[in-house]
Amino acid sequence: MIDFSSTQFITGGLAALPHHLEQLGARRWVLICDSNLDRCQDLSWARERLVVPAGESSKCLAQAEHLYGQLARLEVDRKTWLVALGGGVVGDLAGFVAATYLRGIPLVQVPTSLVAQVDSSLGGKVGVDLPAGKNLVGAFYPARVVYLDPQVLNTLPAPEWNAGMAEVLKHALLDGPQHWESLENLSYPLASEVRDGLVLRSRQVKLDVVAADPLEQGIRAHLNLGHTLAHAIESAQNYGGWNHGQAVGFGMRAALRLSQWKLGMDPSWEGRLLQQLERYNLPTRRPDLNFQELPQYLRRDKKNQDGQLRFVLLERPGAARVCTDVSLTDVERCWEELR
Template identity: 40%
Template sequence: MPTLNINLPEKKYPILIKKGMLNHIGEEIKKIYKNKKIAIVTDNNVEKIYGQRIKEQLRNDFEIKMIVVEPGEKSKSISVLQNVYEELLDFEITRGDLIMAFGGGVVGDLTGFAAATLLRGIPFIQVPTSLLAQIDSSVGGKVAVNLPKGKNLVGNFYHPKAVFIDPELLKTLDNRFFCDGMAEIIKYGCIRDQNLFDDLLNYTKEELFEHLEKIIYTCCHIKKSIVERDELDTGERMLLNFGHTLGHAVEKHYRYEKYTHGEAVAIGMYHITKKGEAMGITEKGTKNFIKEILCKYDLPYEMPPMDQEEIIKTIGLDKKNKGQYMNMVLIKKIGESFIEKIHRKDIEVLI
């Protein structure tokens, strides 16, 4: 079983990747958790497909409660968080019990933040069911909810006890949401691994699925290495947000309805690379490679109609900003990224 270990000064935990993991999830949990109560937070879509299976795997050894939220970004809200708190308290959960995030990135972020804050911290595990969550959001300890003014503005760094990744769960993903996750894999290629980028560009669909376990491992390994060096996102970890600053602005403008997270990030990656080329700090032709790979995986690349002032206002709230400067992630070429510090008054050049 491919295994990675996150090693931080005050926290260590495993990332286990195995096809069919869900069929043995109870056995894996018993290795790290000795009490009985498990609260499972999931969404309607995942519950309909896998709810019964996970109950069957756990009910002989654990007392379980299923908390189900609506799918989609709008569930990463203070109001839904409040409801999750109430259900956890109705379950009489304690700091010695366990919470499971069983879903995609939204469920993982929401559940992780609930675990981090209720009773000042309850242990939790990640069992990601989407490609995006398996290769990115379930790893690294960032948990958050959104506010009307922007995405992930209320959050914390709170790491799980373990991440259990079953690539078999991706077989039931709608093609649009599989491609949503591909945007984040492409991001890893852009910022750190040209070989991964080239492989993705050349794979047939069959080859992609054949190599999926390896791809998940590669992405998790890149993120693990970066997080271990910069857990609190003050330097190198910002590179993982390539395409995200503009992407978050796109998501918010369209009220999280028109574009998925990955689609918005795809737009952000292409746009910022196009601007980088125009400024002479990104190798000529890079934007064409990104456009080609985005088109291959049915992802958008052109910035949709948006008011420039609105974009500037939204990215002004970005968590990577420091004082009068905004930290923007660009690439020199595929596989090589850097952070450009730009004064707020000059940000128009990148919009």
């Protein structure tokens, strides 16, 4: 049984990470980051460092194989820790490499983006994309440590913060009206204590769900709100169009439209979501794709069972359900209405 409860959460500055790793018993560790972080951050404290190209296209088997080769040349053994420094792409890719190299080496997640700090670094999902679809190859592999530096969020460009807010909005919809209203009442620029509280509250939603259903046999699937259509869009764009947050933002609007049809959700909630998507410059209209490009990816979604599409929809905020009565005809109708 995979032990998700053993992950330690440590808060500190990036430069103090080597000290913390030493205190935890790591005699040797190798850092993986992307080319953007390698260029913009002082990483002189990382003696052994592997760099992957920035962007979703690096989250692939070819890049994983390249990293395997580099680890082999470094003669990494099972007591060497792998440190994933970066956003969701680096965390997923490096986590997958840690899970599979030598059948598993210790993993440390150091999330530097908003989406990684509230979502992707938590819960042990690691993996890579295929041309056939997003996240189709992967594993459950909890990090030994999640190391959080709140100060790195100060350096995020606005589009990166906005993309991460898609996951924050998702967590609020899953949590309930009070959480949602706290986001509507935000006033920018955020004071540091407000920002830290926002991140902590959103993170806790994810951690509570994972604790209740670590292997996604039930309610953990609710965390995929907006993601079924989002992943299909990202795949159809060959991971070179919308970023993940943009796709999830639009995917949530589509999910709330479907929720009105299937579960009788109050239409005003779609309007309230629309206001927040516009606030964070996230898409509210579908991309320039022919709908016929999407079904192949929708049918390969990991939540599907027995050939049925499974969409996470809402009766109301705080009341999610996995629905099996959403047809491709329903999705196409929604797609055309949101053009």
